[in-house]
Amino acid sequence: MRAIRKDFLPLSRPSLGEEEIQEVVDTLRSGWITTGPKVAWFEQRLRDYLQVPEAIAVSSGTAALHLALLGAGIGAGDEVITTSMTFAATANAIVLTGARPVLVDCEAGTLNLDAGAVESRVTEKTRAILPVHFAGQPCAMNEILDIARRRHLLVIEDAAHALGAAYRGTKIGAVGDATMFSFHPIKSITTGEGGLVATRDAEWADRMRLLRFHGIRTSAWERQAGGKSPLYAVEAPGFKYTMMDIQAAIGIHQAARLDGFIERRTLLAERYREKFSQIEGVRPLAPVAYPVRHAWHLFVVELELEKLDIDRGEFLDILKQRNIGAGVHFPALHLQPYYQKAFGYRAADFPNAGRASGRILSLPLFPAMSEEDVDDVAGTVEGILQEHRKP
Ligand SMILES: *Cc1c(COP(=O)(O)O)cnc(C)c1O
Numbered sequence: 100m101r102a103i104r105k106d107f108l109p110l111s112r113p114s115l116g117e118e119e120i121q122e123v124v125d126t127l128r129s130g131w132i133t134t135g136p137k138v139a140w141f142e143q144r145l146r147d148y149l150q151v152p153e154a155i156a157v158s159s160g161t162a163a164l165h166l167a168l169l170g171a172g173i174g175a176g177d178e179v180i181t182t183s184m185t186f187a188a189t190a191n192a193i194v195l196t197g198a199r200p201v202l203v204d205c206e207a208g209t210l211n212l213d214a215g216a217v218e219s220r221v222t223e224k225t226r227a228i229l230p231v232h233f234a235g236q237p238c239a240m241n242e243i244l245d246i247a248r249r250r251h252l253l254v255i256e257d258a259a260h261a262l263g264a265a266y267r268g269t270k271i272g273a274v275g276d277a278t279m280f281s282f283h284p285i286k287s288i289t290t291g292e293g294g295l296v297a298t299r300d301a302e303w304a305d306r307m308r309l310l311r312f313h314g315i316r317t318s319a320w321e322r323q324a325g326g327k328s329p330l331y332a333v334e335a336p337g338f339k340y341t342m343m344d345i346q347a348a349i350g351i352h353q354a355a356r357l358d359g360f361i362e363r364r365t366l367l368a369e370r371y372r373e374k375f376s377q378i379e380g381v382r383p384l385a386p387v388a389y390p391v392r393h394a395w396h397l398f399v400v401e402l403e404l405e406k407l408d409i410d411r412g413e414f415l416d417i418l419k420q421r422n423i424g425a426g427v428h429f430p431a432l433h434l435q436p437y438y439q440k441a442f443g444y445r446a447a448d449f450p451n452a453g454r455a456s457g458r459i460l461s462l463p464l465f466p467a468m469s470e471e472d473v474d475d476v477a478g479t480v481e482g483i484l485q486e487h488r489k490p
Contacts, residue, residue: 101482103422104479106422107424108423108424108463109424109463110285110425110462110463111284111285111463114356114360115349119348119353122348122349122351123345123348125348126344127345131320131344132343132344134318134342135320135344138341142154144350145354146297148357152298152299153300153304154296155297155304156342157293157295157296157342158342159293160188160280160281160286160293161294162311163296164188164189164255164257164294166310166340170303170304170307171227171255171303173198174197174198175196177198177199177224177226178199178224178225179198179199179201179226179229180201180220180225180229181193181200181201181229181230181231181257182211182213182231183432183449184212184231184451186429187432187435189229189231190432194441200438201225202433202438202442203220204216204452205451206451207451207454209387210399210459211230211232211236212243214230214242214243214246215242218246221250221252227254227255228243228246229257230254230256231260232257232258232260232261232264233384234384234395235261235393235394236384236391237261237265237274238266239389241267244274253275255277255279259279259280259281259396262280262287262288263358263360264393265392267389271394273299276298277296278296278298280294280296282295282353288353289350289353293342293347293350309337310335310338311338311339311340312339313337313338314333314335315331315333316331316332318341361392363466364394365393367468368395368398371398371462375477378477378481379484380403380406380488381401382400382403384400395464397428398464402459402460404457406488407488407489411457411458414460414487415460418480423475423476424463425461425462425463427461429456430456431456433445433453
């Protein structure tokens with residue numbers, strides 16, 4: 100058996116440098132720690148990076164999705180089409196607006212929303228299509244946008260995995276009508292917790308800004324430092340979804356390092372792909388056939404379980420015993436008790452998502468990983484497959 104590595108290799112670890120630390124210290128000393136000038140600076144960085152006129156920073160990716168949907172006026176009686184192969188937050192945000200999440204299957208190879216499955220699910224209640232760029236690889240946006248234009252639907256993208264990705268030369272964030280990003284520590288860049296919506300639509304952006312802060316147009320910072328009156332008007336029953344300057348302080352410097360992070364992730368992912376092309380019993384996700392920049396948020400492989408005498412849970416346990424972390428992104432939503440009970444989904448509904456759900460695992464991938472770490476993971480996976488091959 101291959102020697103077990105001495106230190107535990109986690110699934111992911113954020114790369115935080117001295118600049119992030121100093122900016123947080125500067126914020127703590129400044130006398131203003133919540134939403135203020137650093138959030139404005141962070142939003143400016145992302146507008147410039149994404150080349151979109153509007154970027155609204157919020158407290159999480161989930162909050163960003165919720166606001167994007169509410170800002171589009173989506174609510175009770177409406178339907179939003181999304182994929183079963185995603186994190187709970189995607190569909191939960193739809194449910195929390197009062198709308199119905201209409202799930203469709205994913206493609207078997209990429210696990211991206213299957214654009215070909217969308218049109219037959221469009222009804223007169225459908226308001227939006229919500230694709231998820233799985234693992235950071237962009238969905239077939241031309242096909243999705245074409246359906247949306249013909250059927251008068253919005254395209255709201257869950258790009259929690261895809262900051263820095265591009266579809267046919269356009270950055271994700273500037274492709275659909277509104278795009279959500281997450282800055283949870285596992286994602287491409289982090290603010291601790293945080294999220295953002297990017298859009299070209301100034302009125303939609305205005306509604307999201309209103310709803311992120313109690314339905315009040317002027318922030319406390321603008322009233323204290325911007326010379327605005329301490330009086331305020333409540334225009335809607337808004338949320339408290341604001342990002343703090345402490346969070347934005349981290350994000351400002353993370354954003355500057357994003358392209359470097361993606362280059363490093365790409366190099367490590369290419370190395371994984373090359374290793375796994377020589378290993379029987381495990382298959383990385385397929386690349387798409389159109390030109391993209393993959394953000395490589397996750398490195399997901401599918402196990403050929405019929406060849407093994409262990410299941411996926413046992414495989415994960417053995418990996419952990421050998422000091423390698425892993426994850427499952429994601430158990431399909433149509434298999435979840437809430438979605439079955441509330442919307443009548445059944446296990447057999449979406450064969451690709453259902454099949455992948457029981458076989459996929461995400462292997463360690465983060466910028467500070469070394470090439471030797473990749474070799475270690477691939478070698479350990481190969482070893483487990485050999486030890487547990489059915490006779
Ligand atoms: C992480 C994630 C979210 C939620 O983002 P948070 O910042 O954790 O709220 C939504 N959708 C997908 C696909 C994600 O991976």
